[in-house]
Amino acid sequence: MIKANYKAVVIGGSAGSFSVVSKLLSQLREDFPLPVIICLHRLKHVRSGLVESIRLKSKLEVIEPNDKQTIVAGKVYLAPSNYHLFVEYDNTFSLSTEEPLNHSRPSIDNTLSSAAYVYRNKLIGIVLTGANKDGAKGMKDIADKKGLTIIQDPKTCEMDTMPKSVQRLIKPEKVLSPDEISKFLNQLAI
Numbered sequence: 056m057i058k059a060n061y062k063a064v065v066i067g068g069s070a071g072s073f074s075v076v077s078k079l080l081s082q083l084r085e086d087f088p089l090p091v092i093i094c095l096h097r098l099k100h101v102r103s104g105l106v107e108s109i110r111l112k113s114k115l116e117v118i119e120p121n122d123k124q125t126i127v128a129g130k131v132y133l134a135p136s137n138y139h140l141f142v143e144y145d146n147t148f149s150l151s152t153e154e155p156l157n158h159s160r161p162s163i164d165n166t167l168s169s170a171a172y173v174y175r176n177k178l179i180g181i182v183l184t185g186a187n188k189d190g191a192k193g194m195k196d197i198a199d200k201k202g203l204t205i206i207q208d209p210k211t212c213e214m215d216t217m218p219k220s221v222q223r224l225i226k227p228e229k230v231l232s233p234d235e236i237s238k239f240l241n242q243l244a245i
Contacts, residue, residue: 167193
């Protein structure tokens with residue numbers, strides 16, 4: 056076990072990331088001690104199906120949070136379709152219907168950046184496979200606040216644009232395959 060003082064994990068992904076997230080959550084141990092906040096690009100007119108599919112794979116409870124919902128350790132939170140998801144200083148979420156950012160709502164940058172400002176050096180940020188640059192600025196914010204930055208190894212991505220966009224802005228601390236990401240997270244002793 057790696058002794059660490061982290062408070063949350065935040066994950067962003069787009070094209071190809073559903074299968075990676077499903078696998079990662081199926082491999083996370085049942086007593087995983089941190090909240091896992093996930094922002095995936097989703098079809099805005101499809102309200103159901105994704106969260107239900109992820110729930111089938113996860114050992115942890117998967118929740119689409121409501122506005123002002125409290126963040127609880129050991130739960131998985133998935134950004135709702137067609138809403139930006141922000142982490143607030145009072146340990147709650149806020150949802151917004153502001154204009155799309157990087158052509159996306161939810162925007163990965165919004166979720167990662169807000170988590171960076173709240174959790175600072177106690178945050179683990181992860182960017183997975185995806186076909187655009189959403190998430191790169193958020194990962195830079197995590198790095199600037201001394202959080203831990205991880206990208207999916209571009210060689211293992213269905214679409215490597217997203218992790219490579221992160222690499223153009225910062226040098227991620229870890230470049231890992233999906234299995235290596237799960238193994239790393241499971242070794243955390245908080």
